[in-house]
Structure formats: structure tokens, C-alpha cells
Amino acid sequence: xxxxxxxxSPPDQPRILDREPLVSNNRSYNWITERxxxxxxxxxxxxxxxxxxxxxxxxxxxxxxxxxLISTGVGVWGQKQPVAWAWDITNxxxxxxIGHAGTLISAILFLTRQKWRTAVNRAxxxxxxxxxxxxxxxxxxxxxxxxxxxxxxxxxxxNAIWQNFKSPLLWDVFAVxxxxxxxxxxxxxxxxxxxxxxxxxxxxxxxxxxxxxxxxGWRGGNRQWNHYEMAYLLLAALSxxxxxxxxSVVSFDFATxxxxxxxxxxxxxxxxxxxxxxxxxxxxTLMIPVRAIYGLHDLITAKxxxxxxKIILLTGTIVGYGYCMEFFMAFYSGNAYEGQVFLMRTMHxxxxxxxxxxxxxxxxxPQLFWFKWxxxxxxxxxxxxxxxxxxxxxxxxxxxxxxxERHFMPGSWRTYDATWVDNWTFIGTFGLFMTLFxxxxxxxxxxxxxxxxxxxxxxxxxxxxxxxxxxxxxxIEAGKVKVA
Amino acid sequence: MARTTLKxxxxxxxxxxxxxxxxxxxxxxxxxxxxxxxxxxxxxxxGLNDAMGxxxxxxxxxxxxxxxxxxxxxxxxxxxTQVMIYPTxxxxxxxxxxxxxxxxxxxxxxxxxxxxxxxxxxxxxxxxLPRWNHPLFTSKQFKKFxxxxxxxxxxxxxxxFHQVETKAMLEKIGGKNIELVEDEL
Numbered sequence: 001x002x003x004x005x006x007x008x009s010p011p012d013q014p015r016i017l018d019r020e021p022l023v024s025n026n027r028s029y030n031w032i033t034e035r036x037x038x039x040x041x042x043x044x045x046x047x048x049x050x051x052x053x054x055x056x057x058x059x060x061x062x063x064x065x066x067x068x069l070i071s072t073g074v075g076v077w078g079q080k081q082p083v084a085w086a087w088d089i090t091n092x093x094x095x096x097x098i099g100h101a102g103t104l105i106s107a108i109l110f111l112t113r114q115k116w117r118t119a120v121n122r123a124x125x126x127x128x129x130x131x132x133x134x135x136x137x138x139x140x141x142x143x144x145x146x147x148x149x150x151x152x153x154x155x156x157x158x159n160a161i162w163q164n165f166k167s168p169l170l171w172d173v174f175a176v177x178x179x180x181x182x183x184x185x186x187x188x189x190x191x192x193x194x195x196x197x198x199x200x201x202x203x204x205x206x207x208x209x210x211x212x213x214x215x216x217g218w219r220g221g222n223r224q225w226n227h228y229e230m231a232y233l234l235l236a237a238l239s240x241x242x243x244x245x246x247x248s249v250v251s252f253d254f255a256t257x258x259x260x261x262x263x264x265x266x267x268x269x270x271x272x273x274x275x276x277x278x279x280x281x282x283x284x285t286l287m288i289p290v291r292a293i294y295g296l297h298d299l300i301t302a303k304x305x306x307x308x309x310k311i312i313l314l315t316g317t318i319v320g321y322g323y324c325m326e327f328f329m330a331f332y333s334g335n336a337y338e339g340q341v342f343l344m345r346t347m348h349x350x351x352x353x354x355x356x357x358x359x360x361x362x363x364x365x366p367q368l369f370w371f372k373w374x375x376x377x378x379x380x381x382x383x384x385x386x387x388x389x390x391x392x393x394x395x396x397x398x399x400x401x402x403x404x405e406r407h408f409m410p411g412s413w414r415t416y417d418a419t420w421v422d423n424w425t426f427i428g429t430f431g432l433f434m435t436l437f438x439x440x441x442x443x444x445x446x447x448x449x450x451x452x453x454x455x456x457x458x459x460x461x462x463x464x465x466x467x468x469x470x471x472x473x474x475x476i477e478a479g480k481v482k483v484a
Numbered sequence: 485m486a487r488t489t490l491k492x493x494x495x496x497x498x499x500x501x502x503x504x505x506x507x508x509x510x511x512x513x514x515x516x517x518x519x520x521x522x523x524x525x526x527x528x529x530x531g532l533n534d535a536m537g538x539x540x541x542x543x544x545x546x547x548x549x550x551x552x553x554x555x556x557x558x559x560x561x562x563x564x565t566q567v568m569i570y571p572t573x574x575x576x577x578x579x580x581x582x583x584x585x586x587x588x589x590x591x592x593x594x595x596x597x598x599x600x601x602x603x604x605x606x607x608x609x610x611x612x613l614p615r616w617n618h619p620l621f622t623s624k625q626f627k628k629f630x631x632x633x634x635x636x637x638x639x640x641x642x643x644x645f646h647q648v649e650t651k652a653m654l655e656k657i658g659g660k661n662i663e664l665v666e667d668e669l
């Protein structure tokens with residue numbers, strides 16, 4: 001009987017029903033420190049430079065486009081009535097959605113005690129912050145006179161007029177700025193022990209001074225860890241409703257309007273699921289190459305990628321449900337305007353192919369993850385994630401632009417065309433995002449060193465005395481299974 | 485004239501091999517009724533608070549009031565500006581106490597924001613950070629704490645501290661590389 005054979009196997013073998021190890025090859029604490037700090041301390045591979053230089057140039061393109069926009073006027077963007085929100089808000093919602101996976105991994109998976117999160121949470125949180133930076137640019141510049149953007153802050157303007165706090169646009173300002181601030185603090189708190197590791201490893205000099213400054217004199221005392229862990233738990237507990245609220249508030253920008261195609265109650269959950277979906281795809285898009293380039297296979301194992309692929313499958317299916325439910329409600333409500341929007345989207349509108357790209361990329365492709373070999377095959381995973389990244393951009397485009405193109409009055413219908421400024425501003429933000437991410441790889445530990453060490457089997461103080469028993473071991477004790 | 489450096493004893497620092505060793509050593513020191521001591525490790529050790537007899541962090545207590553401040557500020561900001569100072573009537577929608585639900589999103593966000601600030605700064609205050617220097621940093625071996633070293637430091641200001649007995653106890657419970665950490669005054 002094979003089960004009993006495993007039950008009586010020597011203690012160094014995995015016990016029955018043991019989970020796959022989160023760090024493979026029984027790595028030591030020191031190995032993890034060396035490997036992760038090595039990324040920061042050694043010379044970067046040539047590929048890093050091959051990615052960094054074009055990214056900086058692309059980021060420069062965004063800067064140029066914004067300078068051109070400010071000096072010429074918002075007319076350089078392709079939006080006119082009725083499509084007053086076009087690529088700017090599409091890009092804003094796209095980027096802010098990317099950020100959500102980071103918070104999901106660091107907060108929700110922390111609260112639900114998913115220990116596999118530790119290998120990817122640092123990079124995912126960094127991604128969150130950089131994505132929100134990219135997102136924030138668009139609403140700031142779409143107001144046109146960007147130097148007037150302080151009108152969004154809750155201070156009265158020169159005529160003593162206050163902002164309209166009943167407007168979802170102002171809620172958005174509060175939601176996004178709170179999200180950015182809290183994500184940044186969460187990320188920094190997590191970094192402190194690892195910055196101390198870097199500080200203790202480098203020789204005296206500028207690096208030592210800077211890591212020393214930012215690690216705040218961390219000494220890893222348990223009396224410190226006690227408060228630190230509580231702070232981490234509290235931040236996770238605060239970030240969880242926050243991340244759900246941010247994309248809900250973003251969806252209120254649309255859902256509280258009277259525009260057919262926007263005015264739906266499914267928007268908040270559907271936006272949140274879409275954000276997590278798109279964000280996870282971006283985490284995988286970034287982490288699979290990072291894992292290969294820096295040899296992090298023992299820390300980010302096949303199991304991690306498998307888990308994230310499953311989350312993509314789940315959220316992708318929720319998003320698919322959202323799409324179908326929008327159609328069903330348009331039909332079931334009997335509202336002619338609502339129905340017309342969806343007919344235009346799928347049958348005879350000017351941007352029909354955007355809809356089909358969205359649907360195929362976001363709903364059909366992730367269904368491949370039902371098959372284990374697809375989740376195990378990194379090329380398949382990368383391809384699906386790329387499609388999902390693109391698909392989520394199409395989703396925002398479909399919601400925003402195709403809805404506005406066919407507004408209430410047929411007389412004012414107009415097809416939207418993006419200009420070169422629209423295109424390059426958006427493409428350039430990828431450069432900005434990549435620049436920030438590559439700098440992060442260069443100067444900060446890409447994996448949460450302390451947290452990964454804490455999930456090693458030898459980090460359990462009770463590892464040798466009274467461990468919990470596997471189901472079969474309990475059955476052997478109870479005499480249900482005979483040991484040969 | 486040669487300068488004399490004055491030194492002050494900070495305490496004994498002892499290294500332990502593993503999480504299990506440091507855990508059991510902590511139980512011993514707790515039972516020996518030491519108070520001014522700490523375990524330094526590269527990651528938080530599960531259950532060590534009980535082994536050390538350290539109480540649960542009081543941080544949530546402060547964070548509650550942080551959140552309360554946030555929600556109050558958000559409500560006052562919106563009520564005073566929208567109802568009292570400058571009622572903005574958009575699409576004939578009134579602003580009064582009954583329109584408070586429209587203020588909920590901002591109240592929610594500021595509750596989170598203020599709670600998060602209280603968490604971060606409260607946590608720093610309770611951890612005694614930021615701190616540029618500390619006597620323990622004079623120890624050469626202490627650097628290992630952030631890699632794979634587990635240390636226990638019993639401070640000299642502990643009422644039970646004794647130059648000979650404390651060292652003997654640390655040896656008895658498995659401490660290695662025991663070092664008397666001294667700090668320049």
C-alpha cells in the first residue's frame with residue numbers, strides 16, 4: 001500500500017499531505033540573503049541596460065508629449081464632444097487597475113495567511129506604486145491647465161468656492177491619493193528590515209549611509225518585531241477595504257452618471273475584479289523574466305506561478321460574467337438606450353473590433369489556465385498575460401470611448417480617433433513604469449528577504465518538538481490504516 | 485597626552501544557532517525574571533512573544549483614535565464647506581444633513597488615511613525608531629542578525645544583570661560568542 005509506505009518514511013522525507021515547499025531545494029537563510037542582496041550588490045546583467053536605456057528614452061517621450069500638450073493645448077489630443085473622455089481616462093483606469101494586484105497580494109493574501117505571497121509581494125507592491133504614478137499623470141494633465149490642478153485639493157479657490165464633495169470626481173481624488181500614500185507606507189514598512197540587511201552588508205560609504213538612513217536603525221529586536229508585525233497587520237487590514245474602494249470609486253465616475261452603458265450597479269465589483277485580473281497579469285509579466293534573469297527559481301517556484309495563474313483564471317471568469325451580465329441587464333431592463341449601446345458595441349458600431357479584442361483576450365484566453373500544463377508552461381503563461389494586459393486596456397476603451405461615441409443624440413455622434421500625442425503619451429508611460437521598476441531592481445531587494453526566511457521550515461520554533469500531524473498519521477494512530 | 489575613552493557597558497550579547505535554540509533560551513530568561521533584554525532575529529519568530537513574556541502590541545488602540553480623527557475631520561470638512569459656507573447646488577440637488585451619504589466615500593478614505601498614518605508613526609514611536617546609532621552596532625558579530633544570526637542581548641540596566649552570573653546563565657542555555665558590548669561615551 002503506497003500510502004502506508006509514505007507514512008513510515010524517514011523524517012526528512014515530506015510527510016503525507018505536506019504541501020509543496022514554498023522555497024525549493026532546502027535553501028538556508030544565508031543563501032536567500034546572498035541571492036537577493038546579490039542582485040543589488042553585483043553588476044547588473046547587460047540585459048538590464050538594454051531595457052533601461054530604451055525605457056528612459058520612452059519616459060522622455062511622455063515628458064515631451066506633456067510639454068507639447070501644455071504649450072499647445074488639450075486640442076492635440078483627439079477628444080472632442082461627445083468623446084470628452086478618451087485615452088486619458090482609459091489610461092488612468094488601466095494603470096490604476098494594474099496597481100491593484102500589488103495591494104491584493106500584500107494585503108488580502110496576508111490577511112488570509114497565504115504564505116506564498118512573500119516571494120512576490122515586494123515586487124508587486126513596487127509595481128503598484130509605479131502604476132499609480134503613471135495613472136496619476138493622466139487625470140492631472142487632462143484638466144488642460146495643469147497648473148490649476150490644485151483646484152482638486154480641498155481648499156477654496158480665489159472666489160471662495162469650495163469643491164463639490166458630492167461629485168465622484170472629487171471622491172476619486174481622495175481615493176487615489178489615499179491609495180498612493182497608504183501603498184507607499186505599506187511598501188516602506190515592509191522594506192525596513194531588508195534595508196537593514198543591505199546596510200549590514202555594505203562597506204562604509206554613500207551606500208551604507210543611505211541604506212542606514214532609510215533602515216532607520218533597525219535592530220530586529222523582538223520587541224520591535226512585535227510592533228512591526230502589528231503595524232503590518234493593521235496596514236493590511238486597512239489596505240484591504242481601501243483597494244476595493246479605490247476601483248469602486250473609479251467606477252462611480254461612470255456608474256453615477258446617466259449615460260447608458262455606464263449607469264450600472266455592477267460596475268464597482270466588476271471594476272475591482274478586472275483590476276485584480278489585469279494586475280496579476282502584469283505581476284506575472286514582470287516576475288517571470290525577473291525570475292529567469294536573476295535566477296530566483298528557488299524562491300519564486302512553479303507553485304507561485306501556478307497560484308497566480310489560478311487567480312487570473314478566477315478573476316477572468318468573474319470579468320466574463322460581468323460582461324455577460326451587462327448584456328443581460330441591457331436586455332432585461334427593456335431600456336432602449338441601454339440596449340442600443342450594447343448593439344452598437346457588438347454589432348454595428350464604429351469600434352466593434354475593440355469589443356471582440358476585449359472579450360477574446362480577457363475571457364477566452366485565461367480559460368487555458370484550466371489545464372495544468374498551460375499553468376506550468378511559462379511561455380503559455382506569458383502569452384496569456386500579455387493578452388490580458390492588452391485586453392484590460394481594451395476593456396477600459398470599450399467602456400469609455402465606444403459608449404461616448406454613440407451618445408444620446410445621433411446628430412452629435414462622432415467616431416474617436418487617437419492622435420500621435422495620445423499614442424505616444426500612453427506608450428511613454430510604459431517607459432516611465434519600466435524605468436522606475438528597473439531602478440527598483442537595481443537598488444532595492446526585489447524579494448522580501450525577511451518574510452521569505454520566516455516561511456522556511458527551520459524558522460518554525462516548534463519544528464522539531466510538536467508538529468501537527470498529517471491526516472494519514474492520525475488515521476494510523478486511530479488504527480484505521482495498517483502500517484506494514 | 486593620550487586620550488582615554490570612557491566606555492559604558494551596554495550588556496551581554498550571545499549568539500544562538502537556530503530559531504529553536506533562541507526560543508527555548510528565551511523561555512529560560514523569561515523564567516529567570518529578566519526584564520531588560522531582547523531577541524534579535526532576521527525575521528519575526530512565531531510565538532516568541534509568549535516565550536519572552538512580551539505583551540501584545542498596543543498599537544491598535546492608538547490607530548482606533550487615528551481613524552476616529554480621520555472620519556471626524558472628513559465629516560466636518562464636507563459639512564462645513566458644503567452645507568454651511570458654500571452650498572453647491574448641482575442639478576438642483578440640495579445639500580443638508582440628509583445628503584450626508586454623499587460624503588461617505590471621502591469619510592471612508594480619510595478614516596483609512598489617518599489610521600494608516602497613526603499606524604506608521606505610532607509603530608515608529610513604539611519601536612524607538614528612527615535611531616541613527618545604537619550600542620549594539622559597535623559589536624562586529626551583531627551584523628549577522630540581519631542575515632542568519634539569532635542573538636539575545638541582556639542589558640546592563642536590567643536589575644538582575646550580573647557580570648558573572650548573567651554570562652554563566654547565557655552559557656548554560658546554549659549561548660555562543662558571548663560578548664560584553666561596550667559603548668563609547
